[in-house]
Amino acid sequence: MAPRKKSGPARTARTSGKAARRLPQANGPQAYVPSSDLERFLVDKMVSVRSAPSNGTTVENLLYSSTPKVSSIGYSFGFVVGREMSGRLGGNSGLPKAMGLVGMQCTESSKHRNTTVTSRPYGPSGHSLGSIHLYESGVIAGFLSARKGIRMAARETECYYGGAVSCRFVAAPSKTASMHQDKVPLEEIMDGIARYLSSTEIRPHPSEYRRILAFVPLLKNPMNKQIVRLLTMSGSRIARYSGKSDAKRIIGSIANYFGAYVSSASISESGKSIIKLKYESYNSIYPYVSMPNALIAGFLSAVLDGSAEINLSANNRNAYTATITIKKNRA
Numbered sequence: 001m002a003p004r005k006k007s008g009p010a011r012t013a014r015t016s017g018k019a020a021r022r023l024p025q026a027n028g029p030q031a032y033v034p035s036s037d038l039e040r041f042l043v044d045k046m047v048s049v050r051s052a053p054s055n056g057t058t059v060e061n062l063l064y065s066s067t068p069k070v071s072s073i074g075y076s077f078g079f080v081v082g083r084e085m086s087g088r089l090g091g092n093s094g095l096p097k098a099m100g101l102v103g104m105q106c107t108e109s110s111k112h113r114n115t116t117v118t119s120r121p122y123g124p125s126g127h128s129l130g131s132i133h134l135y136e137s138g139v140i141a142g143f144l145s146a147r148k149g150i151r152m153a154a155r156e157t158e159c160y161y162g163g164a165v166s167c168r169f170v171a172a173p174s175k176t177a178s179m180h181q182d183k184v185p186l187e188e189i190m191d192g193i194a195r196y197l198s199s200t201e202i203r204p205h206p207s208e209y210r211r212i213l214a215f216v217p218l219l220k221n222p223m224n225k226q227i228v229r230l231l232t233m234s235g236s237r238i239a240r241y242s243g244k245s246d247a248k249r250i251i252g253s254i255a256n257y258f259g260a261y262v263s264s265a266s267i268s269e270s271g272k273s274i275i276k277l278k279y280e281s282y283n284s285i286y287p288y289v290s291m292p293n294a295l296i297a298g299f300l301s302a303v304l305d306g307s308a309e310i311n312l313s314a315n316n317r318n319a320y321t322a323t324i325t326i327k328k329n330r331a
């Protein structure tokens, strides 16, 4: 059974156009607070549900790069996920299987006590995003620590998204879960998210437990409020890379990235635009759903110079529908 969430009355959030500075703050019931039950549930699902691999964890990793504190949370969370997967997949199971589940194909080679992992994310690349695979570094460290029975730390030394042929991770025994990550300026993070989502055709994916899992630490407040704000601004930045003519494709890509789909999109240059997004029961976790909603609201508000209102309603299967309405600002 899926972790319980509150369905209750519809939530409404608004965001202003252009800079989209106002936070799309949901009214209504208090946000679902992720717990370790949710994390266990998601790891179980990820290991047991057989599904084709899809895009790597690009947006999550860019968000995890925002501050050293958040980077440390992303890495440590990956560590827990890797350790849990090692337990579920069996002690002698190889890293490629675990990495495949988080969206990367890989090979591993060991020398003395060190392990080198050469890996490549599923899905497109070439966006010069830098070395971003922080969460996966944690997964590798956690997985190897559990398998070897000693504390390992892992670090990405080259990244496919930074222009290298593949991502390269080096894992070595370590007394602490050390990881080194430079702080990436928020401007670069927002820009990276905007470039990735505007230039990538992201296909729908039938089961996105993996995606929600990678986002779990970012769902907790107060961090989630900042993340939603950052995504709203990233959304408005997508307008720099694409315009109205491409709006439907971009909205579809954003929805698909998060495991949702667009059930209808009516985009008007002069009046009111309405986008309906459908979420499945398994990804109708609040505030997870607020992230694609924020991106799309930010994007369309900027493209149409309007203000967005977001309404969430749940059907009897507890699956959300988000209705994003953009009203053009008066001149």
Ligand SMILES: [Zn+2]
Pocket: 131, 132, 133, 156, 158, 159, 160, 161, 166, 167, 168
């Ligand atoms: Zn990488």
